[in-house]
Amino acid sequence: MNRALCGAALIAAVALAGCSDKGGDPMRQYGPNPYLPEPRQYLLPPMSVPRAIGWQAGQTPHVPAGLQVQALATGLMHPRIVYTLPNGDILVVESNGPGTVPYRPKDYVQGPIKARGGSKAKGGNRITLLRDTNGDGKPELRTVFIDHLHSPYGVALVGDTLYVANTDAILAFHYTPGATSIPGPGVKLADLPAGPINHHWTKSLVASADGSKLYVGVGSNSNITENGMDAEQGRAAIYEVDRLTGGMRIFASGVRNPTNLAIQPGTGQLFAVANERDEIGPDLVPDYLTSVKDGGFYGWPYSYWGQHVDVRVHPQRPDMVAKAIKPDYGLSSHVAALGVVFSQGETLTPAFADGAFVGEHGSWNRFPLNGYKVIFVPFANGRPSGMPIDVVTGFLASDTSVRGRPVGVALDRTGALLVADDVGNTVWRVSAASARPTG
């Protein structure tokens, strides 16, 4: 009956969202045992993209009492990742995907709709350096640090070598402390899976606690294998790369899009935020934060959240479904978690002493919208525990327009939270309201 109604609505060419059912309360899908409704198949791919309008002068996102927020840098070119160097200098990776060729009639419809939300803005393909010596949130210096990159995303400094994960390779650059620019082109450490489709183009990067290894997140080449299984060779995986030889192995697989990685302080455990599959419902499948097990298989494409089979994959693989690990902590559906960083003690307020900040870029195919904020996932005994706390909100101007979208998160030298905003083209700095500039 419902389907017949939807069909009638379609033929009458009613509003895009008219046919898709509404998503429920996202809070039911945070934590270790998220609510998982039955999957649905749609006639019309659900889309709900707010129009990107940017920030007016003086406007900022909102933070809870006890914190303050300010723009550390504006006028950037699609900033995605922020990274703090040991001397306190802040790197901002300005980047966007290299672009994809439309494959199907659907791509010609979805592309322009997504572009409304600012997702197709040109990236800088560069890294900008910000130097805020006195820690007042007003950088005295802003330079182009590394230019002419190829859709860069993750960065990691080990010793005197700065690694940059372009969409197709890890590059190594020699870094001298205090340097304000590094000439290119760098030395290639390892190739990464990229073209020709390169559906999920971001390559997240983090160094192991001892600095001997790099971990690289490589997203799948499709939503759910619609570009064929061959295109998924070596994708939807987290790699371990030997820093000296460039040799790589798959550390964990079945992670649809491991959009960012972080090492837990103290334990050295690798954690990832990952984006799960689309088009089986507004509350499927929750994105997640998880510790990453060596050799672990996390389900994609055959199943999600453990053993929930995805019927869109053919042939099915019950043997792989049986192996699939449940992630640690659901972040609710379609939030597009893109950033993760662990807090380092009580640098903001006591509530944020132990846990992880997660940047939720925001949904494009769910109504009501979900995400569009930075949350804090509290930890206890080294594991995510309890409900998340909203940290930075107010990115949405209304149900249909958005000022900015949070991506990568990091802590600066003082422990303030940095948030890259790729639609507002801004880096936000969130600090304790009582914080004073330091020498």
Added chain:
Amino acid sequence: MATQIRTQRPGLVLHRPFVATGAALLIAAFFTDWKYFSSALFQWANFSAWLITAGLIIALIAAVLLVIDLLLGFGGSIRWIDFAILALAVVLSIFNAFIHSRDAWTSVVPEGIILSAIVAILLIVAGFRGWSVTAVRVRSEGERP
């Protein structure tokens, strides 16, 4: 008395070649659906999506030309059975285009290929009936008797 030599050929009907062309594409989509069903090679499903989309665009052109045919009196009167067969094929193909916009296996199996098969049968019937929604006037040439 001289033998009368008469040839007959169909009169001008604008919509008819577009009905035939659009139908060919929609019938081909059943073939590519079947290839996908038997091989699971994704590119066959992409072909189906394109064939259905293109078939519907040509069907739209055919519909516009049908109106012109009726207004200008190129064809004869409308034949409602053919109209119903072709209209049903178009409506089912619109559903089918949306089903083919899904990702991977369920973009074809089972609803997609079932609809493609029904559409193909309808269009083959329409083909045997002459690819036309209006009666086709026959123009005779030669000496009048």
